[in-house]
Amino acid sequence: MHADRVRGLWVATLTPIDGAGQIDAARLAQHCRALLMAGCDGVTLFGTTGEGQSFSVAERIAALDAVLAAGIAPERVVVGTGATALPDAVELTRHAVRCDVAATLLLPPFYFKDVADAGVVAAVGNVVEAAGDPGVRIFLYHIPSMSAVPISPAAAAELRRRYGPAIAGIKDSSLDWATFARFRAHLPDLAILVGDETLLVRALNEGGAGTICGLSNVAPALIRALCDRRGAAETAKSQREIERLVKLFAGRPFVATLKTIMAEISGDPTWLAVRAPLVAASEAERRAIVEAWRGLSRVAA
Amino acid sequence: MHADRVRGLWVATLTPIDGAGQIDAARLAQHCRALLMAGCDGVTLFGTTGEGQSFSVAERIAALDAVLAAGIAPERVVVGTGATALPDAVELTRHAVRCDVAATLLLPPFYFKDVADAGVVAAVGNVVEAAGDPGVRIFLYHIPSMSAVPISPAAAAELRRRYGPAIAGIKDSSLDWATFARFRAHLPDLAILVGDETLLVRALNEGGAGTICGLSNVAPALIRALCDRRGAAETAKSQREIERLVKLFAGRPFVATLKTIMAEISGDPTWLAVRAPLVAASEAERRAIVEAWRGLSRVAA
Numbered sequence: 001m002h003a004d005r006v007r008g009l010w011v012a013t014l015t016p017i018d019g020a021g022q023i024d025a026a027r028l029a030q031h032c033r034a035l036l037m038a039g040c041d042g043v044t045l046f047g048t049t050g051e052g053q054s055f056s057v058a059e060r061i062a063a064l065d066a067v068l069a070a071g072i073a074p075e076r077v078v079v080g081t082g083a084t085a086l087p088d089a090v091e092l093t094r095h096a097v098r099c100d101v102a103a104t105l106l107l108p109p110f111y112f113k114d115v116a117d118a119g120v121v122a123a124v125g126n127v128v129e130a131a132g133d134p135g136v137r138i139f140l141y142h143i144p145s146m147s148a149v150p151i152s153p154a155a156a157a158e159l160r161r162r163y164g165p166a167i168a169g170i171k172d173s174s175l176d177w178a179t180f181a182r183f184r185a186h187l188p189d190l191a192i193l194v195g196d197e198t199l200l201v202r203a204l205n206e207g208g209a210g211t212i213c214g215l216s217n218v219a220p221a222l223i224r225a226l227c228d229r230r231g232a233a234e235t236a237k238s239q240r241e242i243e244r245l246v247k248l249f250a251g252r253p254f255v256a257t258l259k260t261i262m263a264e265i266s267g268d269p270t271w272l273a274v275r276a277p278l279v280a281a282s283e284a285e286r287r288a289i290v291e292a293w294r295g296l297s298r299v300a301a
Numbered sequence: 302m303h304a305d306r307v308r309g310l311w312v313a314t315l316t317p318i319d320g321a322g323q324i325d326a327a328r329l330a331q332h333c334r335a336l337l338m339a340g341c342d343g344v345t346l347f348g349t350t351g352e353g354q355s356f357s358v359a360e361r362i363a364a365l366d367a368v369l370a371a372g373i374a375p376e377r378v379v380v381g382t383g384a385t386a387l388p389d390a391v392e393l394t395r396h397a398v399r400c401d402v403a404a405t406l407l408l409p410p411f412y413f414k415d416v417a418d419a420g421v422v423a424a425v426g427n428v429v430e431a432a433g434d435p436g437v438r439i440f441l442y443h444i445p446s447m448s449a450v451p452i453s454p455a456a457a458a459e460l461r462r463r464y465g466p467a468i469a470g471i472k473d474s475s476l477d478w479a480t481f482a483r484f485r486a487h488l489p490d491l492a493i494l495v496g497d498e499t500l501l502v503r504a505l506n507e508g509g510a511g512t513i514c515g516l517s518n519v520a521p522a523l524i525r526a527l528c529d530r531r532g533a534a535e536t537a538k539s540q541r542e543i544e545r546l547v548k549l550f551a552g553r554p555f556v557a558t559l560k561t562i563m564a565e566i567s568g569d570p571t572w573l574a575v576r577a578p579l580v581a582a583s584e585a586e587r588r589a590i591v592e593a594w595r596g597l598s599r600v601a602a
Binding site for chain 1: 580
């Protein structure tokens with residue numbers, strides 16, 4: 001695998017859904033290609049923005065195969081492999097290894113709450129050992145707002161101690177600066193990528209490796225500018241723009257809102273569909289989102 | 302299916318795990334048989350106590366097949382079919398229908414949080430419709446401490462309105478009397494089974510249908526006595542005993558503690574094993590649990 005490639009701007013890619021409620025793999029591959037052409041360093045399939053947990057193991061495997069068959073380079077793909085059942089996470093990880101993608105993004109099992117660090121370490125360790133390949137490269141996925149099972153710095157450090165380079169980094173979706181700072185301080189050898197676009201510049205300045213983020217689906221150029229930090233004035237302007245864009249999402253469901261913008265940008269209403277338990281934006285919400293988006297037109301440039 | 306059978310005492314059955322970390326289906330069937338012989342009305346496989354979310358679809362299907370092949374009557378079995386991915390819940394539901402078990406126990410998809418009622422209704426509706434059989438019978442599983450996605454009375458009522466007898470009841474694991482009372486008031490036609498053993502007598506007195514509970518794995522006679530309510534003095538004594546037993550679990554992880562007691566009762570250390578992310582009790586914890594259990598010896602009678 002190619003974990004060293006997972007630096008800079010990686011898109012937490014939306015998953016398009018066709019009229020039959022199935023993953024539209026052709027549109028997904030097309031979207032990945034467009035994002036790479038727009039300057040993104042890579043794409044991440046089946047994270048939270050990609051509704052990963054809403055798709056079965058078979059669906060996730062078939063979609064990754066289709067995206068690679070469509071010509072997306074595997075070293076520019078990270079794939080989410082988390083599941084509540086370890087055999088599922090193992091199967092997805094083995095497939096990712098066979099595909100030789102850049103790395104996997106692994107949620108800890110998240111049904112049980114109040115899980116001990118020892119349980120998180122045992123679960124991730126089971127996946128590393130069962131992957132059956134010394135080349136496996138894993139990013140631990142810390143997103144307590146959804147999983148409610150955090151990756152503690154202590155658990156991550158223990159995993160790194162046991163498994164070395166197989167534990168390549170952390171996607172920190174805490175949306176919290178103090179958490180990022182703790183990961184950096186405790187895990188100097190790991191690549192820490194933030195999920196919060198507004199923290200990206202600060203994180204890069206403090207040794208962060210980049211971002212895996214959702215807003216790059218619709219504003220890749222803006223996130224690219226934040227990553228590249230070309231001069232103080234330009235960067236400050238980009239920072240103001242990302243903060244305005246993030247505000248559009250306040251009080252709105254993230255994935256449905258992002259898909260509504262994607263449909264507007266692409267002129268393709270296929271993007272509006274989400275899989276239950278998510279709910280697509282109502283007609284009224286859609287109009288409000290599109291209006292707010294158009295008001296931020298400079299962001300879309 | 303046989304939802305009318307799901308009344309009284311149904312065990313949220315523990316899942317034994319063998320030395321290779323796999324479901325020990327022979328021991329599971331033996332445990333189910335012992336529980337039915339001890340006076341339980343039925344068994345529920347792959348709820349929270351049964352670590353259901355820790356096993357893959359294939360593991361859950363194979364274990365149910367093995368339990369039925371071992372001679373457990375399907376009408377005395379409820380099976381947990383919830384999953385974050387609807388195709389998995391559909392596959393498990395179709396299998397349960399083919400097996401003609403009493404009913405299914407369905408968690409809503411639980412990865413995304415702050416899910417709208419419309420999303421829960423769409424998700425459950427998808428499972429009902431895709432089950433492909435008008436005889437499907439579903440108990441909705443309300444356990445916000447784990448799922449963080451509640452079943453609201455309004456969502457349950459809407460599902461009942463749309464799907465009639467396919468929505469047979471609710472397992473209320475809120476551990477909260479007010480929630481039970483709300484379900485009863487809003488859903489007079491549904492069978493409400495409580496997860497909290499200490500609320501069982503009160504719930505039965507107020508029109509509840511019974512319980513699906515974990516402690517009946519180790520104290521079936523006591524829970525049977527609570528269900529049967531043979532006279533005020535006897536019932537009050539049983540109530541005191543269940544409250545003492547519940548106290549043993551305070552501050553201890555539920556499944557590992559229950560399995561420790563199960564190992565003590567059966568003399569079979571196989572029961573100690575849990576699957577990650579759960580962690581088996583340490584030697585010191587085990588001794589403390591066994592000592593506390595022996596102190597409650599009358600409960601075990």
